[in-house]
Amino acid sequence: MKSTATASASIQMTLPGLDRRPKFAEISRERMPTNTTTNRHAIHRWFNFIAGFAPEFVAAQCPKLGGKLLLDPFAGCGTSLVVAQSLGHRAIGFEPHPFFVRIARAKTEPAPSFSRLMKIEETLLAGIQSSERVINLSEPAEVFLGKLFKESTLRQLLGARAALEDADLDKDDLAFLLLSRVVDMCSISKTDGIYKAPTSAKRAELPFTAVQSAVEEVRHDITTFDQAETPPIAQLYHGSAEDMGAVEARSVDIAVTSPPYLNNFDFAEMTRMHLYFWGMCGSWREITEEVRAKLVINTTTALTGYRKKQSRFRDLIAGPLLPELDSIAAALAQERRIRAGKKEYDLLVYPYFAQMTRILLETQRCLSPGGTIHMVVADAAFYGVHVSTPQLLALAMSEIGFKAVKCIKLRDRGHRWILNKRDGSPTGLGEYHLIAKRENAH
Numbered sequence: 001m002k003s004t005a006t007a008s009a010s011i012q013m014t015l016p017g018l019d020r021r022p023k024f025a026e027i028s029r030e031r032m033p034t035n036t037t038t039n040r041h042a043i044h045r046w047f048n049f050i051a052g053f054a055p056e057f058v059a060a061q062c063p064k065l066g067g068k069l070l071l072d073p074f075a076g077c078g079t080s081l082v083v084a085q086s087l088g089h090r091a092i093g094f095e096p097h098p099f100f101v102r103i104a105r106a107k108t109e110p111a112p113s114f115s116r117l118m119k120i121e122e123t124l125l126a127g128i129q130s131s132e133r134v135i136n137l138s139e140p141a142e143v144f145l146g147k148l149f150k151e152s153t154l155r156q157l158l159g160a161r162a163a164l165e166d167a168d169l170d171k172d173d174l175a176f177l178l179l180s181r182v183v184d185m186c187s188i189s190k191t192d193g194i195y196k197a198p199t200s201a202k203r204a205e206l207p208f209t210a211v212q213s214a215v216e217e218v219r220h221d222i223t224t225f226d227q228a229e230t231p232p233i234a235q236l237y238h239g240s241a242e243d244m245g246a247v248e249a250r251s252v253d254i255a256v257t258s259p260p261y262l263n264n265f266d267f268a269e270m271t272r273m274h275l276y277f278w279g280m281c282g283s284w285r286e287i288t289e290e291v292r293a294k295l296v297i298n299t300t301t302a303l304t305g306y307r308k309k310q311s312r313f314r315d316l317i318a319g320p321l322l323p324e325l326d327s328i329a330a331a332l333a334q335e336r337r338i339r340a341g342k343k344e345y346d347l348l349v350y351p352y353f354a355q356m357t358r359i360l361l362e363t364q365r366c367l368s369p370g371g372t373i374h375m376v377v378a379d380a381a382f383y384g385v386h387v388s389t390p391q392l393l394a395l396a397m398s399e400i401g402f403k404a405v406k407c408i409k410l411r412d413r414g415h416r417w418i419l420n421k422r423d424g425s426p427t428g429l430g431e432y433h434l435i436a437k438r439e440n441a442h
Contacts, residue, residue, distance in 0.1 A: 024055065024056045024059045024060075025037075025040075025056070027054060027056050029410055029411070030410065030411040031054055031056075032053060032054050032056065032057040032060075032376075032410055032411075032433070033053050033054070033057065033258070033376045033410050033411065033431040033433075034053065034054060035048060035049065035050055035051070035052045035053070035054065036054065037054045037055065037056060038052070038054070038055065038079075041055050042221035042224060042225075043082050043086075043107050043221060044079060044082055044107070045217065045221075046106070046107060046177060046178075046181065046214075046217065046218055046221070047077060047103050047106075047107070047177050047180065047181050049076065049077045049103075051076070051265050051267070051270070052076055052077060052079050052258070053079065053258050053376050055079055055082070055083050057256075057376065058079060058080045058083040058084070058256050059083050059087065061254060061256050061372075061374045062083065062084060062087050062089060062254065062256070063089070063253065063254065065088075066087055066088020066089055066232070067088060067089065067090075068089045068090070068253040068254060069089065069090045069091070069092065069251060069252050069253050069254075070084040070089050070090070070091045070092070070252070070253065070254050070255070070256060071091075071092050071093070071244075071247065071252040071254070071255040071256075071257075071363065071366055071367075072091070072092075072093040072094070072255065072256060072257045073093075073094050073241030073244065073255065073257050073259075073359050073362070073363055074094070074095070074241065074257045074258060074259050074260070075093030075094060075095040075100070075101070075104050075236060076095060076097075076100050076104065076258075077100055077103045077104055077107070078093065078103065078104030078105075078107040078108050078234075078236070080093065080256045080257065081093050081104060081107070081108050081234045081236065082107050082108060082234075084232070084234070085108060085231040085232050085234055086231075088232060089232055090232045090233050090234070090235075091108070091232070091233070091234040091235070092234075092235045092236075092237070092247055092252070093234070093235070093236045093237070094236075094237045094239055094240065094241040094244060095236065095237070095238065095239075096238065096239055096240045096294040096295055097267060097268075097271070097291060097294075097295065098238065098275075098280055098290075098291065099180075099271045099274050099275060099278070099280065100267075100271075101236060101238045102173050102176050102177070103173075103176075103177050103180065104236055105173040105236055106173035106174045106176065106177035107177070108231075108234035108236060109173065109174070110230060110231060111222045111225045111231075112174055112218070112222060114219070114222070116174070117174070117215060117218060117219060117222070119167075119169070120164075120169060120172065120174060120175045120178060120215070121178075121211060121212075121215045123160075123163050123164055123167045123169055123175070124160045124163065124164070124175075124178065124179060124182070124211045124215075125160075125208060125211055125212075126163055127156075127159040127160035127161070127162055127163025127164070128156045128157070128159055128160050128163075128207045128208055128211065129159075129208070130159060130163075131155050131156055131158070131159030131162075132159070132162075133159070133162040133163075133166065134158075134162075135158045135161060135162050135279075137158075137276065137279075137282075138276075138282030138283060140276070140282065140283045140284060141276035141277075141279075141281075141282055141283075144272065144273070144276055145273065145276055145277060147189065148187045148188065148189045148273055149186060149187060149188060149204075150188060150204070153186050153188075153204065153206075153207060156207045156208075157179075157182065157183055157186060157207055157277070158277075160179055160182070160207065160211070161179060161277070161278070164176075164179065174218070176278075178211070178214050178215060178218070180274055180277075180278075181210075181214045182205075182207060182210040182211050182214055183273065183274065183277055185204070185205040185210040185213070185214070186204050186205050186206070186207050186210050187202070187204060187273070188202065188204045189202065190202045240294060240295075240296075241359045241362060241363070242355060242358045242359055242362065243362065244362045244363075244365075244366055247366045248366075249365050249366065250365075250366070250367070250368045250369065251366060251368065252363075252366040252367050252368060252371055253367075253368055253371050254367075254371060254372050254373075254374070255363050255366070255367060255371070255372070255373040255374065255375075256373075256374045256375075257373075257374070257375055257376075258375065258376040258377065259296060259356060259359070259375065259377060260295065260296050260298040261298065261377060261378045261380065261389070262298050262348065262352050262378075262380040262387060262389050263298065263299060263345065263348065263380045263381075263382055263387075264298065264299075264378065264380070265299075266292070266298075266299045266301050266302070267291075267292075267295055268287050268288070268291040268292035268295065268301075268302075269287070269301065271291075272287060275287060275291065288301075288302075288304050289304075292304075293305065296352065296355045296356070296359075297348060297351040297352055297355060298348065298352055299348070300343055300344050300345065300347070300348065303344060303347055303348070303351075306347070306351055307344070307347055309351070310347060310350050310351075313350035313351045313353075313354035313355075314350045314354070316354040316357055316358065317350065317353050317354055317357055317396075318357065318395075318396055318399035318400065319399075320395060320399055321353065321392055321395055321396055321399070324388075324392065325349050325350065325353060325392070328346075328349055328385060328387055329346045329349045329350065330346075331346075331385045332345045332346035332349070332382055332383065332385055333346040335382075335383040335384075335385065336383075339383060343382070343383075345382035345383065345385075348382075349387070353392065353393075353396070356393060356396070357396055357400070360373075360393070360396060360397060360400060360402075361400055364400060364401060364402060364438055367438040368438065369438055369439065369440045370437060370438060370440045371437065371438045372435065372436070372437050372438075373397075373402070373434070373435070373436050373437075373438075374433065374434070374435055375393070375433070375434040375435075376410070376431060376432070376433055376434075377389055377390050377393060377431070377432055377434060378390070378413060378429060378430065378431045378432065379391075379429055379430060379432070380429070381429060390407050390432035390434055391407055393434060394406075394407045394434055394436075397434070397436045398436075401438075401439055402436035402437065402438065402439075403436065403437050403438070403439050404435070404436060404437045405434070405435070405436040406433075406434070406435040406436070407432055407433075407434055408432060408433040408434075408435070409430050409431075409432050409433075410430070410431050410432060410433050411430060411431055412429065412430050413429050413430055413431050
């Protein structure tokens, strides 16, 4: 395994035209693993999400000539897939989160017609203005959403949702994206990191103007597309990348992805507002069973049903990783016994690396000989115990047969979250770019 601390500081890509082929301006290496440039790109900006990498990062890894096939095992809101399409490539993604998969599908489908967009806008505005049909929320959803919206605003937003259902537009992914964006804009609560903080206030948009603003952004973007050009296919599967049997072996040219970071964001909790609003889940228990249980186990909230399966997960991990992982798990178990919070961090270690190993094996199977995987991932620290996640995953890649494995640090992270009550890593935390190739055929 080769490791280096250097990489090109920036990427410059310029592509002609005003259609789906965007211009990727120069950005620093430190911004590559962030979402801070998303709002400057058509389609990407329709629904922005803090836990994601820059479109420029994906573009930098893609072949310059179109016609290739890109795979993203953690598709999220579709950043990799949209970039691949914009550069003339086909794309395949896997995403188990029911909210994210609809957002990604809305972004990757062919550009909507102006008549369809107008119908969605008129339906949303009519629902906001009338709010005649009442949508009954579960008690947990009503209590939670009642903290995030003014009562009149929530009633109008639910009226818009009811109007979509009555017009048979509730299955329309673009309509789903637009109303989800409006819901974000109309919340009175700030986002603390990426979690809605009901006790902190922000300026909220009015539903009527929020709809107009969100729709106008989409209308502006599709005006710049070449309507005669059909974008390459993007196939998005609603399911875990632990089983990518739908993808033909050795068919993928490049994989670009970013998995959930160990002990970072709970992607079920961070979408609770939307899961409740759309009726995808009606309680915390349903969020755990219907969403969280299908994601990679990266937080202690995801351990329900997995606490007694530690040895089974351990058996799935390559032997060379086990000495370090065993040491980490033992240290965390010791810390749990003496810490007031009693957090079960030790029980995350084996499930996370076992699931990541399965996904890496599936990715390797899908890649063509000489195909490359690019992954953005970060290390972690629990109770001051450092977990070298990127380096361990790089080792796992080498063990399962990837070649030319590199681990490149992109930036420091986590400094904003250093608190007296929280032990950080003695070595600091960072985000890394893992690169590896599938072995060439002999």
